[in-house]
């Protein structure tokens with residue numbers, strides 16, 4: 476689905492997550508500057524730096540223990556960042572308590588604090604980089620994987636299926652007569668149809684299936700551990716239900732209207748013997764066969780004996 480800014484909600488969510496992290500970094504830097512100033516200038520240090528759960532109440536902590544999207548929480552770096560933040564607070568607490576009791580702070584204590592601060596900062600950078608990586612993996616308009624990310628996903632699937640000696644299906648899907656949508660209702664309406672179609676595909680498939688935008692109005696699907704006959708059955712259902720979807724758009728004259736679309740599907744398989752590039756090529760052949768057969772249908776590419 477499209478957000479108000481015209482980008483997919485996935486992309487705008489990741490963007491918001493990155494902005495929220497940047498803000499948390501600012502709050503952390505302020506916290507650091509504040510207690511450093513008090514320590515260096517010999518000013519009284521307030522309770523908030525000494526409490527054992529101070530890490531939950533500082534600006535960074537409020538962000539960390541607040542609400543997050545799955546894009547932030549799913550990153551491997553996220554729990555590590557939380558641990559490093561707690562360790563950093565422990566180190567600061569020891570220093571601040573000693574200072575408030577006019578005891579000298581040892582070099583080892585200071586070095587420990589600096590090491591923890593540096594590790595914490597590096598972890599923040601890792602988390603932000605991971606989110607940028609996600610941002611560059613999704614198609615800006617539809618929120619599904621872009622071509623490059625989907626190719627990597629298929630390469631991983633090929634490696635997995637090679638180990639298990641199994642088979643997975645890949646499907647090339649292309650909207651029918653999509654040019655007419657653009658020509659009749661305008662490019663914006665066309666964009667809306669593409670975004671709708673992408674989320675329809677995602678919602679119609681199993682959670683472990685994947686959807687990528689191959690280019691233009693062409694999408695690629697990966698159905699792990701489904702052979703081409705399973706995939707054909709699934710795609711027939713998806714195709715049939717798609718034709719009954721009412722898509723709300725705004726026409727070129729600004730008036731709202733509902734339209735239907737159909738798509739052509741080409742199914743092929745990926746396995747130990749049939750790598751990613753061959754699977755894409757053959758799914759494309761099957762999809763063109765579906766176009767030639769009159770569109771709004773599913774065709775399967777079956778490898779010949781010579782291709783085994």
Ligand SMILES: Nc1nc2c(ncn2[C@@H]2O[C@H](COP(=O)(O)OP(=O)(O)OP(=O)(O)O)[C@@H](O)[C@H]2O)c(=O)[nH]1
Nearest residue numbers: 649650651652653654655657662663665666691692
């Ligand atoms: N709105 C919009 N249109 C796009 C986008 N990418 C590609 N298109 C349009 O998709 C249309 C594809 O047209 P064709 O390749 O002729 O295919 P088609 O009209 O779907 O016809 P068949 O595939 O033969 O059924 C062109 O009008 C492109 O401009 C996009 O991101 N947004």
